[in-house]
Amino acid sequence: MGKVISICISKGGVGKTTTAVNLAASLSLSEKKTLLVDVDPYGSSAVAMGFTPDRIKGGISDIFNFSKSVEYTIHNTEIPYLDFIPANINSIQNDEKFAKMTENRVVLKNALKDVRNKYDFVILDCPPTLRGITLNALTASDSVLIPVKSGHFSLEAVDKLFDYISWVREVSNPYLDIEGILLTMYEQNSKVTEISERELRLKYEGYLLNTTIPITNLLNEATFYGKPLCLYRINSEGALAYMDLAYEIINKNKVTANNQA
Ligand SMILES: Nc1ncnc2c1ncn2[C@@H]1O[C@H](COP(=O)(O)OP(=O)(O)O)[C@@H](O)[C@H]1O
Ligand SMILES: [Mg+2]
Structure with missing residues (x-):
């Protein structure tokens, strides 16, 4: 059964989407069957994956309004081991309707149940907010990967996320x-980084x-x-760093799986 990892923190511009896309790609280059899901209504993962609107046949909004099967919303990508579910909420009206639909916190979890056994990893790119769709993502996840922008990060946002995770565990x-x-x-x-x-x-x-x-x-x-x-x-420093991250996560989860066996 695939491990579901949310890339999450309630701050924008810290590298969530970059991490979701590049980690998913690196896992799949390591021959781990991976599904990347754009859970951010803003749809940045689709841009980073080169999916223009005309290439999107369905996505996360169809999952939430039950208009298409999850299988239908899965798109193949350039990488054989990588599949992608885009966010397809493309107007403000849809955005409001969508916010209402996400109030049911188990929709995404139930949807992924049907497909996660086909993958080694499912990576969810979350928006910079908590509640709503992020609560759906965290309810559907096995774990959270928290990107923190080095140097100018906010410790407060990390504290807030840890509190929120405790609450999600309870509810x-x-x-x-x-x-x-x-x-x-x-x-x-850099001095700032160090401090x-x-x-x-x-x-x-x-x-x-x-x-x-690294910043690159x-x-x-x-x-x-x-x-x-x-x-x-x-061969760039950034690509190699994300390959390292993929290996670290693969190895970490091997150890966990062995411990549980
Ligand atoms: N390691 C990095 N070095 C330089 N720029 C980066 C790095 N990671 C992300 N960026 C850039 O920073 C901006 C915000 O990143 P993004 O992944 O979209 O953040 P988020 O999803 O948290 O809003 C984007 O323009 C992205 O290309
Ligand atoms: Mg993003």
């Missing part, structure tokens, strides 16, 4: 685990992943070409 998903905190846009040898990291380590040492993602324009550039960085510049 709708007692098994929700924390995959780890990922430092994104990492600047080595802020110290603060984060003090409080969340055990949760920090070994991999860090290529991650942004690849988005313009609608490609994960590993399909654009496989």
